Amino acid sequence: MATTSIERSATLRRPSSKTGLVGWLTTVDHKKIGILYGMTAFAFFIVGGIEALLIRMQLAGPNGDVLTAEVYNQLFTMHGVTMIFLVIMPMTAAFMNYVMPIQIGARDMAFPRLNAMSYWLFLLGGLFLNSSFLFGQAPSGGWFGYAPNSLFAYNPGPGMDFYAVGLQILGIASLASAVNFIVTILNLRAPGMTLLRMPVFSWMTFVTAFLLLFALPVLAVGLFELTADRILGTNFFDVGKGADPILWQHLFWVFGHPEVYIMILPSFGIVSEVLPVFSRKPLFGYAAVVFAGAAIAFIGFGVWAHHMFAAGLGPIANTGFALSSMVIAVPTGIKIFNWVATMWGGRIRLTAPMLFAIGLVAQFTIGGLSGVTHAIAPHDYQQTDTYYIVAHFHYVLFGGGMFGIFAGLYYWWPKIFGRMLNETLGKLNFWTMFVGFNLAFFPMHMSGLWGMPRRTYIFPPGMGWDLMNLLSTIGAFTIAFAVLVFIVNAVRSHRVGEEATGDPWDGRTLEWSVESPTPEHNFHETPIVHSRDDWWNTKYEEDTQGRPVRVPAGAADDGEQLDVGARERGIHLPDPSYWPLVVAIGITVIGYGIVFLRPQGPASNQWSAGGILFIVLGVVTLLSGYFGWVLEPLEEPGGDDH
Amino acid sequence: MWVFLASEAMFFGSLITTYMLYKDRTANGPGPTDIFDIPFTSVSSFVLLMSSLTMVLAHDGAVKRDEGRMRLWLLATAMLGTVFIGGQVFEFTSFVSEGMTITTSPFSSSFYLLTSFHGIHVTVGILFLLGLYTLSRLGRLPMEDDIRVDMIALYWHFVDIVWIVIFTFVYLIPVG
Ligand code: HEM
Ligand SMILES: [Cu+2]
DSSP: OOOOOOOOOOOOOOOOOHHHHHHHTTTOOOOHHHHHHEEEHHHHHHHHHHHHHHHHHSSSTTTOOOOHHHHHHHHHHHHHHHHIIIIIHHHHHHHHHHHHHHTTTTOOOHHHHHHHHHHHHHHHHHHHHHHTTTOOOOSTTTTOOTTTTTTTTOOSSHHHHHHHHHHHHHHHHHHHHHHHHHHHHHHOOOOOOOOGGGGGGHHHHHHHHHHHHHHHHHHHHHHHHHHHHTTTOOSSSSSGGOOTTTTHHHHHHHHHHHHHHHHHHHHHHHHHHHHHHHHHHHOOOOHHHHHHHHHHHGGGOOGGGGGGGGGGGOHHHHHHHHHHHHHHHHHHHHHHHHHHHTTSSSSOOOOOOHHHHHHHHHHHHHHHHHHHHHHHHHHHHHHHHBBBHHHHHHHIIIIIHHHHHHHHHHHHHHHHHSBOOOOHHHHHHHHHHHHHHHHHHHHHHHHHTOOOBBOSSSSOSSSSSSHHHHEEEEEEEEHHHHHHHHHHHHHHHHHHOBBOOOOTOOOOOOGSOOOSSTTTSSSSSSOOOOOOHHHHHHEEEEEETTTTOOOTTTSSOOOOOOTTTTTTTTTOOOOOOSHHHHHHHHHHHHOOOOOOOHOTTTTOOOOOOHHHHHHHHHHHHHHHHHHHHHHSSSTTTOOOOO | HHHHHHHHHHHHHHHHHHHHTTOOOOTTTOHEEEEEEEEHHHHHHHHHHHHOOOOHHHHHHHHHTOOHHHHHHHHHHHHHHHHHHHHHHHHHHHHHTOOOTTSSSSSHHHHHHHHHHHHHHHHHEEEEHHHHHHHHHHTTOSTTOOOHHHHHHHHHHHHHHHHHHHIIIIIIHHHH
């Protein structure tokens, strides 16, 4: 057992506490990291939501006077950036972290410390972006930050520097996660878990990770060029020096269109888990769903310019991109068909996760259809930059992505926290959110087609837009109420929630085969997988008509000595580490240094000493983190004797 | 590692695309034909190519469990890498003195960004090599089952190949 007599240098010692604050700061456990991702992203969801409510208050009626134009620009930009990079992506990352390794029968991610670094970079990058409010100006160039508009000459002040550097930090985090997810799925699957037996959520994690892998570096180049233009005075986007005015748009949308699938595919994965469980039927056309997901991802790289129809690419390019965009509707349609067919004839239980999943299918269909309308280039000329677009992307991002995330929250909550959420509150949550969502965003189709431009901080009376805007605002506050219901439900569950069994939903995949909450080492013994829906098949056999019949109790769960920890079982788990946090702090400090480097703009000769100091400090921290990381022993000597 | 390199390929792909778009946009400043010194850059490219050879030798040493040989060639590789970086620094200073800075034109901006990102990759590679050397000196590099040497070797070859692409696209095509 543990021997404390071994001498070792204090700095290279691996922290051993797994509880308390130090435990959270140094954790490399994929489950804890998943929980951190989820909590942090939820906090940012509230921030982004408050920004949305402020926008809607301003637009509740004509000539609103809640916000000035300048503040309005900052709010809609930060709202969009927050929702995309700090809410949807990390929320799905939370599930990927927590659920995917268990679904494939692994004990942890392939690179646990790298995983922790991703989380810290996400947290610090998010705080970095939002700290711009404290430094006098938040980003205000829209979430896609079009250059040359975002150059210093047109957008002075630190806002767009925070945007460019902040997204860069978040990008490093996502890139590291993507590598981690891919390697984990390729190398750590349990025996028998072939790729085509893998649960759909894990499949979508895999596909999303590849999208990130290929899309992020393109954004990174765009952001580096923007930062260089703003700080060093280079000429990537300076049209006066002969730069190309739409280079940024190309770089951004080569990333940006895959990005929308990065946001939606994980939710598709969640729905593909929830629908079969609550219909008590296997997923209809598993292979088709997986293949359609991969196809969407692949085609998604060839359609970016449909965001640029109005930029004047010429008729040939526009036609080509319009066609390829419409082709994407095909695999998407296949998925929707398969989901409906899964429910068809099933024994449906309308629990909260199921309701959210059905909500996604319905609302995403609407968003998908309005999407096809602007894949047609002439249509898009009419719709672009109107509220019709705002309606469209909220139907896919909120009606699709966010509803899928809520389905996942209700579905996996018992597994993660060991307590059930209340069903009545869950249903109230769903219905208020469903009504509020449609009330907020359906009218925007109308106001958009009636000509109301997006990103306008004020509109005059007498345009016929008043009623639609008032409805949207009422809807927004209804959504806020629904979110409050969720928070109440979560707190209540924590206090008095019913304790969850290992398998409260009668699930199909491996995560339901272990206790709730999941033990630290995930599985007492490495599972051996014999089929798709393996856990279900250990519980049920088919009778002669193909109906499921329960296998006699006791066959599946042996319930042996649950209180025995990993170490006693001789299971090796990675030790906690400080260095991921140190590395992330180093990178963030460098980020501040870059933002403050040239406060008077690239044309001036002033370099701020503070900025240089921060960069030096950051590099030192980063390097010491790096060397600490490399040199720290792989495991604490004496910590376990295997 | 392959997964990560795929991502890097996209990164350099985008940078090279920007450069190809801007190679003739010189805003009345010097252009590729005015400024490049092909013989000089060919020599430094050759040095970098040689470092791939020494990397192969180092890797071979590791495979054969011959730590001494591995360390020797690791150092040689790091040396050649440093020479290459030195050449790049010299090249940049002479360009600047001929009046081409990073702010001169879209051409100059994209040239400097692309080549300096490559330079940073080489520098990081040198740090990796020195890290390996130190670990081995400390006796902390188990020769069995260690994939670190493999990964760093792969990275180093990748950075070399990227340079060959850059040399072709940036130096040879515009001038030729
Ligand atoms: C409480 C619910 C929400 C409300 C009331 C709301 C409202 C709005 C409004 C009114 C705008 C348009 C501002 C303008 O163009 O002038 C907007 C923009 C945007 N929203 Fe939301 N939103 C909500 C939730 C979400 C969610 C969950 C997402 C998820 C990804 C999201 C993503 C975006 C994006 C990407 C933009 C575009 C920002 C830009 O133009 O750069 N929103 N939102
Ligand atoms: Cu798109």
